Amino acid sequence: MIRIKIREFAKAKGLSQAKLSRRADVDLRTIQRIYRDPHTIITLESLDRLARALNIDASVLIENDPPLPKTLEESNAAQQVKEEIKFAEPDGSAPGDV
Numbered sequence: 001m002i003r004i005k006i007r008e009f010a011k012a013k014g015l016s017q018a019k020l021s022r023r024a025d026v027d028l029r030t031i032q033r034i035y036r037d038p039h040t041i042i043t044l045e046s047l048d049r050l051a052r053a054l055n056i057d058a059s060v061l062i063e064n065d066p067p068l069p070k071t072l073e074e075s076n077a078a079q080q081v082k083e084e085i086k087f088a089e090p091d092g093s094a095p096g097d098v
Helices: 007-014 017-024 028-036 043-054 072-086
Strands: 001-002 061-065
Touching: 007 017, 007 028, 007 043, 017 028, 017 043
Parallel strands: none
Antiparallel strands: 001 061
16 A cells, blocks of 8 residues: 655645645645545645655655565565574574584
């Protein structure tokens, strides 16, 4: 699920919802909706306007919630490490090590 991080950046820049609305030329109700539900659907145009008003790249305003593994390969590697730890001998060696 995608989360829009408008509130965090507006707060860091000291912008109220109303001021952000005016700067971005985005309806105040849209900003209020994002504040209430950061998973709400908005247009790319609104996202771009909000990013420009906050002087940040639009990609910074969106995140996966919960975060996804970076790649399938990294996810598989992490799983393999977990399995190796699970089956390690008490002295830290792998089973069958001489």
